[in-house]
Structure formats: structure tokens, C-alpha cells
Amino acid sequence: MRLRDIELRIVRMPLRSPFRTSFGVETEKVALLVRVRGDLRGPGGDRVETGGWGECVAMEEPLYSAEYVAGAVQVTRDFLAPRLFAAGDAVTAERVGPLLAGVVGHRMAKAAVEMAVLDAELRARGVPLAEHLGAVRDRVPSGVSVGIQPSVPELLDVVAGYLDEGYVRIKLKIAPGWVLEPVRAVRERWGDDLLLQVDANAAFTLADAPLLQRLDELGLLLIEQPLAEDDLVQHAELARMLRTPVCLDESVVSARAAADAIRLGAARVINVKPGRVGGYLEARRVHDVAVANGVAVWCGGMLETGLGRAANAALAALPGFTLPGDVSASSRFYETDLTRPFVLEDGHVAVPTGPGLGVEPVPELLAEWTSWRQVLSP
Ligand code: OSB
Ligand code: MG
Structure with missing residues (x-):
């Protein structure tokens, strides 16, 4: 397609309650x-107007990853948009990655642009994203x-509320000082059948291995990103010390990083976040690498609005998303x-069926x- 303009918007939405992690509170x-708005050549050779939406998952502050909202705006305006405009008619979702490859990093910003182009193309062709990606399910388990709560009793109340709603798996955020007591309390209250996992968001070091080993007796599905983003080798070392499978989030910034992590023994499970790896197409490649290596994947989240949530539901419907x-x-x-x-029905979220x-x-x-x-144009 040819892009006529790219509109950037910052939206601010109220959260129902604060979300606290090891790196901060939102x-x-x-x-x-x-x-994006533009046109592409239709089946009859005529030009068809189309448009699409992308959502950038960068947070307001660079605490989860190096990217942040204002930086994403700037890199999109000054470096990504000009490259796409310069490509003229040759912009396709598949080509967005290669066209932007000269810009190092900024995967979340690139992912948002690619998502918008992909949406625009698929709308013009009348194809749902799930079908395009290769989905095999029409709903995904949720x-x-x-988040980290002020006290264990409050945590138990919050978890009870989610289980009443029908969520099929609970992930507890952990941080130094909020590890054994909360996780044990949840396990004891709901028993061994509860699908339970934890996420440290890189809050620990290898020196904490003895503490993390104590989680082994709590029957967790996995421990997510215990160590720093660039600590692949140490994650592998920790993985050898734990019975709980290590899952990587922050560290997996591409399909290549996924392959490296698997090869090193740093990840038995991978949290796939499209924004973190540069887009839904690279996310599918992470899925493919994991499946080829017998590694389970699941779809992560970044508090997306319905736009990103729709796309995540489509991705999570791929066959390798077994958790x-x-x-x-x-x-x-x-x-x-x-x-x-998006509503919960019997513990599942429906995959959108529209173009x-x-x-x-x-x-x-x-x-x-x-x-x-701000509206950007060629
Ligand atoms: O580590 O998975 C994470 C939210 C923001 C940043 C990082 C993470 C998260 C979550 C929330 O855990 C997932 C969701 O959107 O439901
Ligand atoms: Mg995580």
C-alpha cells in the first residue's frame, strides 16, 4: 500500500485499580x-482506500523496558514514518520490518506501525488477523x-474475585519481600489444582537462588523473568538450580533471542509479547521457533486497550500457545x-472474527x- 498519513495519538485511560509490579506502580x-491511512491496489487494479490501527505497548516510563511513550512518539515521527513514506507504493506489513531495520531497537514503536499497516491491509482484503496468522481456535483461555497487594489478606480477596469471574490461571507478581508468603497463601487457600505462576520482572539476582528454590515446593507452572533482561547465561544457571520451569519475558526481544535462550537452557517456556519482539509477524516467528524446539509459549499482555487485546487474542489462538x-x-x-x-465467557476470551x-x-x-x-504526512 501507499501511506497517505500516519496519525499519532497519546491516550490516557483510567485504570480500575493501581497495578503494582517489582518495577513500579501504574x-x-x-x-x-x-x-495509518492510505490506498492499495484492489483485485481489479483499482485503488482501494484503507486504514488501520496500531497500539504501542511502551509504557510512560522506561521501567519495564528501555522504550517509553515519548521516545516512541519521537522515533516514529523522526525515523520510522519517513522511511515508510519514502517507500511509496511498496509498503506492506511484511515489508515494514525490513524497511525499518536500519533503525536499531525501538521494537515497540516498530510493532505499532506494523500492526497498523497489517490492520489496514487485512481490512481491505476482508481477512481477520487470526486467520492471517494461522489461528486454530475461536476462543482462548484467559x-x-x-499485582503486588498491600497485604496477604487483600491479595486473597483480589484472587478470589478473579477466580469467581472464571479466570483459569493466576499469575502473581513477586518482588523482594513479596515472594513466599503471598504465593504460599494462595496455594494453600485454593489447593494444588489451581494453575498458578509468578512473575518477578527481573527483580532478583543469582544470589537469590536459595530463596527462589523454596518456590519449588509450591507446584508453580513457571517462574517468569527472575533475573535481568540481559542475563541469559545466568537464567540458564538458575534454571539448572530450580525444578520450577523458567519462563522468559523481557529477555526475549526477537525470534533469534528466543532461539538463543532455548539453546542455552535459559527458557523452558516463553511469554510472547508482540510489542517486545517488534510486531505480530516476529511474534509468530518466536512461536514457530519455540514449537520447533518443543518449548511452550503463551501470550503476554501490557495492559492493552481493546485494540492490542484483539490482536493478542488472535495471536494466542495459534497452535503453539498451549498455556x-x-x-x-x-x-x-x-x-x-x-x-x-472483551468479556470473559467460561474462562475464555473470544477471538475477533471481523476483518x-x-x-x-x-x-x-x-x-x-x-x-x-499529530498527523504525519509525506
Ligand atoms: O511482565 O508481564 C509483565 C504489565 C506491564 C508490564 C509487564 C508485564 C505486565 C503484566 C500485565 O503482567 C499483563 C496484562 O496486560 O494483563
Ligand atoms: Mg512478565
Whole structure:
């Protein structure tokens, strides 16, 4: 397709409750949205107008990864958009990666642009994203990521609420000082059948191995990203000291990194986040590498609005996604979502069936929550 313009928007959405992790606390969702408009040649050779949405998962501050909202805006405006405009007619979702490869890093920003182009193309062709990616399911089992709570009793109340709603798997955020007591309390209250896992967001070092070994007796599905993003070798070392499978999140920034981690023995499971690896197409390659190596994957989340949630549900419907993901209902984070809400039905979220993402922002909400906007053109 040929891009006519790229609209950048920063939206600020109220969260239902603060979300605390080992790296910080979020009280509001701030996201960069990308809207592309352009045209492509239709089956009859005529030009067809189309448009698509992308959501950048970079957070407001560079605490989970090096990327952050203002940086994503700047790199998109100054370095990504000009490359796409310069490509003229030759822009396709498959080519966005190669066209932007000269810019080092900034995967979340690149992913948002690619997502918008992919949505635009698929809408023009009438193909749902799930079908395009190779989905084999029409709904995906839904897990929930539970933030660090002020106390263990409050944690038990929060988890009880999610289980009442029907979530099929609980992930507890852990951090130094919030490890054994909360996890043991949840395991004891709901017993061995509860699918339970933990996520440290890189808060520990190898010196904490004796503490983490004590989690082995709690029958966890996995421990996610215990060590630093660039600590692949140490993750492998830790993995040899634990019975609990080590799952990587932050460290897996590409399909190549996934292959390296698997080869090193640093990951028995991989959390696939499309933004973190540079887009849904690279996310599918991470899936393919993992499947080829017998490694389980699941789809992570970044508090996405309905746009990213729609795309994550599509990705999570691929055959290798054998563990429940952090693809929860909109109500997990939002009283009102930017799109029609994703709801939990029997512990599952439905994969959208419409062309492209299958959802779009509700115009009035988009207007209300947009705090900044700029339209880029060639
Ligand atoms: O580590 O998986 C993570 C949210 C923001 C940043 C990092 C992570 C998370 C979550 C929430 O765990 C997942 C979700 O969107 O439900
Ligand atoms: Mg994580």
C-alpha cells in the first residue's frame, strides 16, 4: 500500500485499580496509538482506500523496558514514518520490518506501525488477523496477572474475585519481600489444582537462588523473568538450580533471542509479547521457533486497550500457545474499554472474527481520552 498519513495519538485511560509490579506502580494507562491511512491496489487494479490501527505497548516510563511513550512518539515521527513514506507504493506489513531495520531497537514503536499497516491491509482484503496468522481456535483461555497487594489478606480477596469471574490461571507478581508468603497463601487457600505462576520482572539476582528454590515446593507452572533482561547465561544457571520451569519475558526481544535462550537452557517456556519482539509477524516467528524446539509459549499482555487485546487474542489462538495467556477481559483493567469490551465467557476470551483487528476505537471515547495528537504526512 501507499501511506497517505500516519496519525499519532497519546491516550490516557483510567485504570480500575493501581497495578503494582517489582518495577513500579501504574495508576493510569498511557498509550501511543498509530492510525495509518492510505490506498492499495484492489483485485481489479483499482485503488482501494484503507486504514488501520496500531497500539504501542511502551509504557510512560522506561521501567519495564528501555522504550517509553515519548521516545516512541519521537522515533516514529523522526525515523520510522519517513522511511515508510519514502517507500511509496511498496509498503506492506511484511515489508515494514525490513524497511525499518536500519533503525536499531525501538521494537515497540516498530510493532505499532506494523500492526497498523497489517490492520489496514487485512481490512481491505476482508481477512481477520487470526486467520492471517494461522489461528486454530475461536476462543482462548484467559489468565490474569495480579499485582503486588498491600497485604496477604487483600491479595486473597483480589484472587478470589478473579477466580469467581472464571479466570483459569493466576499469575502473581513477586518482588523482594513479596515472594513466599503471598504465593504460599494462595496455594494453600485454593489447593494444588489451581494453575498458578509468578512473575518477578527481573527483580532478583543469582544470589537469590536459595530463596527462589523454596518456590519449588509450591507446584508453580513457571517462574517468569527472575533475573535481568540481559542475563541469559545466568537464567540458564538458575534454571539448572530450580525444578520450577523458567519462563522468559523481557529477555526475549526477537525470534533469534528466543532461539538463543532455548539453546542455552535459559527458557523452558516463553511469554510472547508482540510489542517486545517488534510486531505480530516476529511474534509468530518466536512461536514457530519455540514449537520447533518443543518449548511452550503463551501470550503476554501490557495492559492493552481493546485494540492490542484483539490482536493478542488472535495471536494466542495459534497452535503453539498451549498455556493460558495474560489475555484477560477488558474489565481486568478498565471500567470502559476504548473498543467494544472483551468479556470473559467460561474462562475464555473470544477471538475477533471481523476483518483486520475486528475492533475499532469508539469515536467519543477516543476523543475524550486523547491528550495529544499529530498527523504525519509525506
Ligand atoms: O511482565 O508481564 C509483565 C504489565 C506491564 C508490564 C509487564 C508485564 C505486565 C503484566 C500485565 O503482567 C499483563 C496484562 O496486560 O494483563
Ligand atoms: Mg512478565
